[in-house]
Amino acid sequence: MLVYVVKRFFMTILVLLLVITFLSLLVHIVPGDPASAILGPRATPALIQKVRSAMDLDKPFYYQVGNMVLNLLHGSLGTDIITGQPISRFVFSVLPHTLILAITSLSLAVLIGIPMGVFSATHPDSWMDHLMAIISISFTTIPSYVAGLFLLLIFAVQLHTLPAMGLGKAGDTIDYIRHLILPSIALAITWIGYLARLVRTSLLEVLNEPYVRTSRSEGLSEGLIRYKYALKNALIPTIAVLGVGLGSLMGGAVFIEIIFSRPGMGLLIYNAIQIRNYPMVRSGVLIVSFLFILTNFIADLIYTFLDPRIQLNKGQS
Numbered sequence: 001m002l003v004y005v006v007k008r009f010f011m012t013i014l015v016l017l018l019v020i021t022f023l024s025l026l027v028h029i030v031p032g033d034p035a036s037a038i039l040g041p042r043a044t045p046a047l048i049q050k051v052r053s054a055m056d057l058d059k060p061f062y063y064q065v066g067n068m069v070l071n072l073l074h075g076s077l078g079t080d081i082i083t084g085q086p087i088s089r090f091v092f093s094v095l096p097h098t099l100i101l102a103i104t105s106l107s108l109a110v111l112i113g114i115p116m117g118v119f120s121a122t123h124p125d126s127w128m129d130h131l132m133a134i135i136s137i138s139f140t141t142i143p144s145y146v147a148g149l150f151l152l153l154i155f156a157v158q159l160h161t162l163p164a165m166g167l168g169k170a171g172d173t174i175d176y177i178r179h180l181i182l183p184s185i186a187l188a189i190t191w192i193g194y195l196a197r198l199v200r201t202s203l204l205e206v207l208n209e210p211y212v213r214t215s216r217s218e219g220l221s222e223g224l225i226r227y228k229y230a231l232k233n234a235l236i237p238t239i240a241v242l243g244v245g246l247g248s249l250m251g252g253a254v255f256i257e258i259i260f261s262r263p264g265m266g267l268l269i270y271n272a273i274q275i276r277n278y279p280m281v282r283s284g285v286l287i288v289s290f291l292f293i294l295t296n297f298i299a300d301l302i303y304t305f306l307d308p309r310i311q312l313n314k315g316q317s
């Protein structure tokens with residue numbers, strides 16, 4: 001197990017280095033000069049060169065990668081070219097809102113999707129099972145930004161029951177929660193459908209295992225077999241998916257935060273792209289990528305710990 005953890009750790013570091021390399025390369029691929037875009041058409045060549053130097057755009061590609069890695073090792077994301085303030089100050093001021101949105105959305109997906117899947121699996125081929133299938137497949141095919149627009153139009157514009165934009169009044173927890181409802185539902189809809197189908201398939205497969213049939217023959221109640229023994233094993237694949245889900249929701253939050261004008265990593269990156277603030281874009285994308293990699297790493301470790309068969313296979317390989 002320890003050897004596997006060490007391998008996964010070094011793989012995680014390697015993926016993070018590849019992300020840093022890609023982000024450093026991106027500025028050379030995208031057409032246009034970020035310094036000229038930031039300063040405008042009236043900027044002097046000397047000022048443009050000064051800004052380019054401040055963003056390391058006049059340095060070789062490998063220097064940019066090395067400088068970014070060195071800054072990270074010192075706990076720094078660099079300096080914002082617009083304000084001269086540390087980028088970490090802006091990132092960590094909005095990151096909690098994005099994390100809250102992603103975690104709330106994942107919680108909604110678990111609380112709704114898993115019971116839907118369990119109900120479908122325990123009532124196979126019934127009209128309710130078919131109805132759940134239609135709902136879950138429909139949810140899976142709806143992009144989060146489309147769901148966000150519909151929810152915005154229905155509940156904020158037409159019914160005026162929920163707020164549409166922002167975070168709410170500062171220090172007002174109830175108002176913060178009200179502003180969180182629509183974005184979190186929009187972000188969770190796809191994963192509600194996906195988890196419902198995944199749990200249904202896994203639980204049906206487990207219910208056909210020999211040990212379940214043996215438990216029935218020994219006279220154990222159906223409820224005990226389904227919810228104490230079968231469901232626990234059926235949820236193991238779901239746990240592995242949840243790590244990917246949280247990382248995916250972090251990425252999806254970018255679009256949702258733009259639609260609902262919700263201050264977070266998505267809106268920070270979007271606004272930085274608008275003004276070609278390359279250091280801010282690079283740092284924002286790097287943080288989102290790091291969280292995605294980290295959640296996948298943790299989920300993989302939990303999955304390996306919960307399923308002894310995976311540990312056995314790794315030990316034999």
